[in-house]
Amino acid sequence: MSNSSFVPLVQAWINDVTSGQPSGEGPAFDALRDEVGRQAPPSRRPDLYQDDQTLPSAKVLLKVVGLADVSRLIASGANVAVDDLAHDLTAMCAAPTPVRETWLLLDADLPAGTSVPIGPYTLRTATRTDLSALHPLPSLLPLLPNVRLHPDVLQRSAFLTIPRPTAPLTSGGLQLTLDTRPALRHIEVLTTLMMWRHEPLHLDAVFHIEAGRHVGASVPFEDFPLDAIFDNEGEVVAEVHQRGRYKVKQTELTAFAAFCARTWNIVDTVASATPPTPDPFRKASRRFGAAARHLIQASSRTYGDDYIDDHELDELLLQYVIGLEAILKGSKERARQPTVVIKQNAATLRLDDHARAAAYNTMSQSYNLRSAYAHGDEVKNLNEAAVAEARGLLIDTLLRWLVTSEALGADAADELQRTLINDDARAAVVTRPLRTFFASTPPAVRPADA
Incomplete structure (x- = not known):
């Protein structure tokens, strides 16, 4: 569907926010929410609704999808492109209901395009495009501060991903993260990887992904180590996730995948x-x-x-x-x-x-x-x-x-x-x-x- 139906509604909402209207109130927001409901009815996207509502939940649109973050950008004077936001909302409405996934960020150095199944997990690298698609409003990522799972920072990084089909999706309420040692929830797969080579392997962050809907993170692991990239004048132009000593070469991938599959089966049997x-x-x-x-x-x-x-x-x-x-x-x-x-x-x-x-x-x-x-x-x-x-x-x-x-x-x-x-x-x-x-x-x- 063309994003033209969202363009005037987004423009009206931006005008309201610019004039001081609360982001989740007023006729412009109501019209925007109505259009989300028309394009994503509860029969297809029940995750956008709460408590048997006939309209999409304002809390979900603001806190989960991220319109509250957009309103803060607008209030700060940032130039939010109407067409880009309209395009993101159209894509979000057209997408199916996501399944919650856990993404474990590792400091492993893997070849581009790696995708190795290990039991219910997949060890993979992700491109910038892959990571952008996980966010509900990807076109606004360059403007948003403190982006979790930032595509520029984490492209080519190694992730262990596992679907959580029975886990509830984020509702927009307060979420407390008290798990300070999440690696211990994944000892079987991490140990399988560590038995491939003896260099230390670190779990740097844990992300909770609802593709195209929400990206969350475990609080204690948001400050993962970064490497600076410098220009010819010695100025820092970018930062990327730091990789450790655990490395799998392109020529090793076939043997690595075979080792992981066999060792996981043994671990699963014994443990x-x-x-x-x-x-x-x-x-x-x-x-x-x-x-x-x-x-x-x-x-x-x-x-x-x-x-x-x-x-x-x-x-x-x-x-x-x-x-x-x-x-x-x-x-x-x-x-x-x-x-x-x-x-x-x-x-x-x-x-x-x-x-x-x-x-x-x-x-x-x-x-x-x-x-x-x-x-x-x-x-x-x-x-x-x-x-x-x-x-x-x-x-x-x-x-x-x-x-x-x-x-x-x-x-x-x-x-x-x-x-x-x-x-x-x-x-x-x-x-x-x-x-x-x-x-x-x-x-x-x-x-x-x-």
Whole structure:
């Protein structure tokens, strides 16, 4: 439909706002709302109506679609183009009722055009056009201050998106965001990505998207890191979202997608059991949850080239070691020598003597540092390299534990001690499953023992 029917109505509303008329009152706004109702009847766009109204909700049009923001622009003296606003309103009315989606902004560096399904999620990059289309009034974005999900800032950024078809759409009322650690709501997919390569991966922001209707954001994550772009004179001409060290190359995309698909299936199998279901993976699910939460929380506090605040080195190491303990301490062992069992199990998940010795030694060093900190002793030789080594050990061990647990059909930690003295058990639980996995869907850096 042509936007000509909206043009005179928009012009009249702008005139009213300019003269001091409240944005949601007066005959001009009423006529504008009537036209929205004519082009988007409740039978097709019920999201624009409230409480069985026969007219679109003024609150939705003002606070959700954004006409209140436009009125503030007009009151400040900004030149709002009538044709542009009329075009945006026509497009908004013609669009179908959106489904609420969550968009997780990651600091990953991905090739343009990436679109990789990972369970119910899609890992993707978005163009400026893609991001503009999510906004209800895209033509006014250059004029609006504090735009969430700004196309110029976030184009080419990496997002994990997931539909929320049962979640209610925004009504325009006050929304309180109290979730200060949203990454912990997405541990399965974030851990799947982190097992591809060992560089830290950060969740920088969470957006709540109703495409073409509303863009919201979780409050604590709006100030994500930016990189400045300079002109030839050294003046800042733009700012873009800062990417981290987690990178997927164009030549790796096929292998990356295969790894993510296979690993997600393993994670979903091993980690999805919930009580009181009598599931053989119920214990493994608890173990995975504990290890993944510690991994994500600790790695989120590592930046750049493994930079960690000196005051947090010991805490991060503690979290990585606790994550290792969660998946390596078999429940059949009593308190006699739990640290020995943990070190042995870390080594047992490796496929040759060199890798076993390296894992055992790294586990021993990390555990000694952890014990010194936990017991209030002086922590010596603790640095960023030691913490990075512990992070790498946790990521690699978690992947191997997941693969062997899936093959076993239960939590592998209880069986690893038995494989020390039984070659058949070792072949069935450790060797064959890991060699098959690493041959078919290896991570970015294939382990030397695979």
